[in-house]
Amino acid sequence: MTRTMAFTAVGSQRERFGELLERHRKIVFKVANSYANLAEDRADLAQEISAQLWRAFPAYDGSRPFSTWMYRIALNVAISHLRRTGHRALHTLPLDESAHEGALVGIIAGPDERVRALEAFMERLEPLNRALFLLVLEERAYREIAEILGLSETNVATRISRLKQRIRNDTSFNG
Template sequence: MNKELEHSFVEQLQKHQNIVHKVCRLYTNNVDAHNDLFQEITIQLWKAFPKFRGDAKFSTWMYRVGLNTAITLYRKSKRRIDTQAFDSVEFKIKSEDYDDTEEQQLKLLYQAVHQLNDIEKALVFLYLEDKDYREISTTLGITEVNARVKMNRVKKKLKTILNP
């Protein structure tokens, strides 16, 4: 690749790297896995960048590549035995004036989302990013009607998980 293309890629990646971090947070449970997935998504973006035509916004294209990479790796990892990293064990000391209600609710939401399948996770992620159904359907490669139907089902499923 030429220097101009490389500069453009780095600039776009820096501008939109939060997208990749959010995808990583959705599909990983610890810092090492997050970093590995971030690196893998970045590599896949780099490989695919010369083919980026600009038909969609860069961020939409980045979501699609990131989610597809995460889903592919997630499916491969399901074939392995799960282990728990030592750094994922939490040691908390509560402060008297700290209210962790919002943090706990967010943690419960992430635990519920981790119980969803790959497509459902992607739907929730894009929905929480305030993407409209047209952009969600484009990113996931499904129809807009299908995205709406799936999202309604996912909402019901999350309600069941969170309020048994």
């Protein structure tokens, strides 16, 4: 392959990636909003997710849904980011509500109190359950959730059932 052909191939790959990323960019922001409280941290996480998506793009199988592939990478990056930064940021820094657009904006419509209660519940979840919860709120099929999270459909169904029970038992939802 000549040098010119190699640059052309990279350019078209970059263009295709850019188009797909633009079309599905809300996924990046939803995941970043779900795993980082401060505006700077959300921006850093969104950038880290985008960079990892670009690095992994050559291995993307175009016969599969881009959004499923994107969610899988974005959630893995977010969970790794959370583990690296530790849980102390989630438990010691207050949520800056003026800067926080909310992870659930655009997913749920309803009274602000219910949305805030769901966001607070979501923040208390372990990283994997947080990812599961986000995907359930987006009404993703169990099969797609299983593929994104690397779980069996049975495991997804069990975890969702347990999450629903936790919500039912959570006092912030029941009065």
